[in-house]
Amino acid sequence: MKENKKIQIKEATGDSTGSRGSYIAPLQLGVRVFKKSQMGPFTQPVSKYDSPELEYDSYDGSMDETKKQIKKLESKARKITNYITKHPNSTSSDEDGNNINQTPGKKGLNIVPIVTEWVEITKDTILEDIVSNEPKTTSNYERVINKFKKDIPSFYHKEYDLIAQKIKDFVQDRGYVVKIINACNTGFRGVRTNKAIILCSPETFPNFATFVYLLFHELRHEQQMSEFDLKDTYMGDVEDFEEFFKIYWQMELDADKYGKDWVKKIGDVLKLPHIVYNLDPMIENYPSMSNMVKQFTLHLHREIQTLKSRGMSYGDISDLDIVKKHLQTLEDMF
Numbered sequence: 001m002k003e004n005k006k007i008q009i010k011e012a013t014g015d016s017t018g019s020r021g022s023y024i025a026p027l028q029l030g031v032r033v034f035k036k037s038q039m040g041p042f043t044q045p046v047s048k049y050d051s052p053e054l055e056y057d058s059y060d061g062s063m064d065e066t067k068k069q070i071k072k073l074e075s076k077a078r079k080i081t082n083y084i085t086k087h088p089n090s091t092s093s094d095e096d097g098n099n100i101n102q103t104p105g106k107k108g109l110n111i112v113p114i115v116t117e118w119v120e121i122t123k124d125t126i127l128e129d130i131v132s133n134e135p136k137t138t139s140n141y142e143r144v145i146n147k148f149k150k151d152i153p154s155f156y157h158k159e160y161d162l163i164a165q166k167i168k169d170f171v172q173d174r175g176y177v178v179k180i181i182n183a184c185n186t187g188f189r190g191v192r193t194n195k196a197i198i199l200c201s202p203e204t205f206p207n208f209a210t211f212v213y214l215l216f217h218e219l220r221h222e223q224q225m226s227e228f229d230l231k232d233t234y235m236g237d238v239e240d241f242e243e244f245f246k247i248y249w250q251m252e253l254d255a256d257k258y259g260k261d262w263v264k265k266i267g268d269v270l271k272l273p274h275i276v277y278n279l280d281p282m283i284e285n286y287p288s289m290s291n292m293v294k295q296f297t298l299h300l301h302r303e304i305q306t307l308k309s310r311g312m313s314y315g316d317i318s319d320l321d322i323v324k325k326h327l328q329t330l331e332d333m334f
Helices: 036-043 052-060 067-086 140-149 154-173 208-226 241-270 290-309
Strands: 178-181 190-192 197-200 330-332
Touching: 052 067, 140 154, 140 208, 154 208, 154 241, 190 208, 197 208, 208 241, 241 290
Parallel strands: 178 197
Antiparallel strands: 178 330, 190 197
């Protein structure tokens, strides 16, 4: 043992198993000079924008935002960048990543709170809506749109998302109220009442084209009532059924054409394959199905007249059981 203590180890050997020796070279210190071209990826910005959102959008060479939106986002981003440049300690954090007070106990200095959504850095500078810890809620509209999106080739997704947003803007900008009934079995896929347009389980529609048709079909009925000042045949004022159905069917044909015009208009923009963007035979042939529709409306017309004969109040089709029993389960579309 005493002899072993005198042995000088002049090279490092060993491995995890001890079964063989491996020479480990000593660490060699030195300075390595990099060329400018080698440092480029670390020193040259890949985008001219300060805004992270605009920077990401610019990578494909085109911008989705308007010039006005770009100017607004860049102005906000530059204010934040300039502030951080002048106040480097404002972004310092503790080991858990939380913002901390750099000068505790000193009077007249602002304490930077933990970031949740927006934080006030000084009295004059506010960082707006950068980080949110709240889970994003998905609206019924987004859920339905995303469901149809799964059936569409990814090549069309960008245009599809744009069209979906345009439809939402069209409805909301005009003040239309759209409700849905989830998991319903009503006998109808869409209906217009005096308070809202109702779609029945739109996530069960065959595809996006059907959704577009049924939504705009019912929007047309809303236009007929509120914009064109046509008479609502379901008010029950027309007691003769033949006269009632003649008015009703004319309105239905107008709504059918309007819905199909929108399907074509959107289809011409998206140019989706027919296999994922088409109308089922029942919708395609709807104008020729007056006799079948007539039998269905005859039942409703008789129900209206029965209610009125009993002195019961009747405002519109939402007072009939076919719709009324579902009113408590209505949810917002958007």
